[in-house]
Amino acid sequence: MSGSGRRRVVITGAGVVSSLGATPEELYENLAAGWCGVRRMSEWKETSAPLAAPAVLRENVEKTIPRIFRRSMGRVGLYSALAARAAAEDAELSGEFLAGGECGCVIGSTMGGSGSIAETFRLLLSGRGEEIPATQFFKCVSHTASFNAANLLRICGVVESPSAACASGLQAVGLARDLIAGGVQKAVICGGAEELSPEVNASFDLIYASANAAEGESREEKTTGEPRPFDAARRGLVCGDGAGILVLEELEHALARGARIYGEVIGFATCGCGSGLSQSDASAILRCLELVCRDAGIAPEAIDYVSAHATATVQGDREEAAALRTFFGARVPVSSLKGHLGHTLGASGALELIVSLLMMRRSEILPTLHLEQIAEDCGGLDLPREIRRREIGVFLKNCFAFGGINATLLCSKFKR
Amino acid sequence: MNSTFTEMLEVPAEELSPEKEIFKDLGLDSLDMVDLMIGLQRKFGISLRQNEEIRKIVTLGDVYAFFEKLEAKRRESAASSSGGE
Structure with a gap:
């Protein structure tokens, strides 16, 4: 038990599906080498926003999932299930434990199966509604990432799917922490997943939040923009997809079975702004930072690194930088992985959390890719530009x- | 017909014999049956969704018989419509 009377919660497994690696270690190596997952989506014929960072799967990896489970998976379900299976294997959880009711599954996404939803409407609107497969609905629903992973692993505990756009993955980890800290579950497979679709990509472009969107440029010229978090020349995000899934576990349970521990979840907070649709708000972010420190019972001085949200939008990076400047000054190194991976939306929080755990294990901080000249409105922070x-x-x-939803999570090295 | 089972529903070819019950022996369920019908609709260019006979299918042999009957009906109506010209 912690001082607050809550059970202590540790991280004992991780799995990823990403544009830059199929395992956490492979992803980390490619991030450290400065690779960028962004490419031009030539397969998207009719879009104003052709840049994206799509997940790369090993050839025929989907065939490793029996058809009876695979038939209800669109891409987001597949990513989620693959990463969840990898996380459970990494944690060396037995099939018996997973199916025994003491393990839950909490995985969020922004859109559910956005590509599957678009495909369904294309069939309906073209008068081919009779061709819609019986399993299509299950690929579309907002909890598709969660139930598909849970079913593949035969999880019979709590199965939930928070949806709060780009905070979905981190909210899922926070919910998992609460389920274990409160004694409801011994372990929870948790995190976020997202699938790219031209429809979602174009939505960011429409509101000038995308790196594709520069006025007066042709479609070809728009393919040159990389996401540049905190940079003076930043002009927006590039969408990516994939999944980041972790195993959270009650400390005593993990110790009793000799599990390898990545770190301890010591604090979580989430709050609304009380207003706001698309724009972050420094004062609400600041409040969330205060709440997470209070939840963990630590002072800001105890924090050694910040894995920023920083998607490379003009307004969002400015507001986050302002909040971090007020909270930390220039004392704490801050970096964003959106320059490498794009913005993987609902997957981003958990995916970047996994990379941060590896940074902690290796005692090194990965820099923000494409950050060349720090923007004036992002100044006054410690923004590393090399490892x-x-x-x-x-x-x-x-x-x-x-x-207007904020989420923050604090992790520490595990100490008995 | 069998290729729809092997390709779409990934049932091993050696499992496909007429006496096999679709749910019990082949491990399929009602959702698979709907998708099977959609696959066969596409393959044979016919609409099956409103056909009540589908609900009576139990074995793979029933599926074969259902389509044989459908094909016979199609030929019959084709013959009668061409005979009227």
Whole structure:
């Protein structure tokens, strides 16, 4: 038990599906090498926003999932299930434990199966409604990422699917923490997943939040923009997809079975702005930072690294930078992985949390890719531009979402 | 017909014999049956969704018989319509 009377919660497994690696270690190596997952989506014929960072799957990996489970999976369900299976294997959880009711599954996404939803409407609107498969609905629903992973692993505990746009993945980890800390579950497979679709990509372009969107440029010229978090030349995000799934586990349970521990979840907070649709708000972010420190019972001085939300939008990066400047000054190194991976929306919080755990294990901080000239409105922060060796005892993960929703999570190195 | 089972529903070819019950022996369920019908609709260019006979299918042999009957009906109506010209 912690001082607050809650059970202590540790992270004992991780799995990813991403544009830059099929395992956490492979992803980390490619991030450290400065790779960028963004490419031009030549397969999207009719879109004003052709840039994206799509997940790369190993050839025929989907065939490793029996058809009876695979038939209800669109891409987001598949990503989620693959990463969840990898996380459970990484944690060495037995099939018996997974199916025994003491393990839950909480996985969120922004859209559910956005590609499957679009496909359904295309069939309906073209008068081919009779061709819609019986399993299509299950690929579309907003909890498709969660139930598909849960079914593949035969999980019979709590199955939930928070949906709060880009904060979905981190909210899922927070909910999982609460389920274990409160004694409801011994372990929870949790995180976020997202699938790209031209329809969602174009939505960011429409509101000038995308790196594709520069006025007066042709479709071809729009393909040159990379996401540049905190940079003076940043002009918006690039959507990516994939999944980041973790195993959270009650400390005593993990110790009793000799599990390898990545770190401890010591704090979580989520709050609304009380207003706002698409724009972050520094004062609400600041409140979320205060709430997470209060939840963990630590002072800001105890935090050694911040994994920023920073998607490379003009307004969002400015507001996050303002909040971090007020909260930390220039004392704490801050970096964003959106330059490498694009913005994986509902997957981003959990995916970037996994990378941050590896940074903590390796005692190094990965820099923000494509950050060349720090923007004036993002100044007054410590923004590494190359890999920095640094002991990380505690780190903070930020996520801020459409609808005015903020989420923050604190992890520490595990100490008995 | 069998290729729809092997390709779409990934049932091993050696499992496909007429006496096999679709749910019990082949491990399929009602959702698979709907998708099977959609696949066969596409393959044979006919609409099956409103056909009540589908609900009576139990074995793979029933599926074969259902389509044989459908094909016979189609030929019959084709013959009668061409005979009227």
